[in-house]
Amino acid sequence: MYEIKTLGADVLREQASDVTEFGPELKRLTSEMFMVMKRGEGIGLAAPQVGVLKNVFVVQLADGIPRVFVNPEIIETSLEQSPYEEGCLSVPGIYADVIRPDRVRVQAYTEEGKRFTVDASGLLARVIQHEHDHLKGVLFVDRLPETKRERVLRMYKKRYRK
Numbered sequence: 058m059y060e061i062k063t064l065g066a067d068v069l070r071e072q073a074s075d076v077t078e079f080g081p082e083l084k085r086l087t088s089e090m091f092m093v094m095k096r097g098e099g100i101g102l103a104a105p106q107v108g109v110l111k112n113v114f115v116v117q118l119a120d121g122i123p124r125v126f127v128n129p130e131i132i133e134t135s136l137e138q139s140p141y142e143e144g145c146l147s148v149p150g151i152y153a154d155v156i157r158p159d160r161v162r163v164q165a166y167t168e169e170g171k172r173f174t175v176d177a178s179g180l181l182a183r184v185i186q187h188e189h190d191h192l193k194g195v196l197f198v199d200r201l202p203e204t205k206r207e208r209v210l211r212m213y214k215k216r217y218r219k
């Protein structure tokens with residue numbers, strides 16, 4: 058069973074690589090990721106968060122639809138941006154407003170290797186961008202203004218003594 062990697066783990070800072078085989082192994086990975094995500098009460102999870110450096114993330118919002126994105130690429134973002142409070146299973150206990158584009162167009166593959174495009178807005182757009190960052194080794198705290206980032210990281214270190 059996979060475990061969530063938390064801030065400080067090297068794997069969270071590495072660039073993931075594309076999936077090349079769309080088979081049972083990929084299905085196993087995504088179904089485990091959904092389990093880990095639900096256990097942590099998250100709404101999105103990227104493979105590097107469970108130590109797997111593959112370009113895969115899963116999303117499940119309140120609508121209950123399980124969404125899998127394999128080898129995703131954000132191909133368009135809106136000019137309009139908004140702040141929204143984010144958290145992350147890999148940075149437990151920390152929540153902060155992050156400014157991101159309101160809408161994105163993402164191209165990705167299903168677990169079966171079928172290409173699809175999604176125009177996302179609202180929370181889905183937010184989660185897609187957050188998870189996509191994980192595949193590049195970027196965490197949401199990296200996107201905070203410097204003084205705020207230092208403050209939340211101090212808070213985090215104090216709490217977890219890392």
Ligand SMILES: [Zn+2]
Pocket residue numbers: 144145146147187188191
């Ligand atoms: Zn995260």
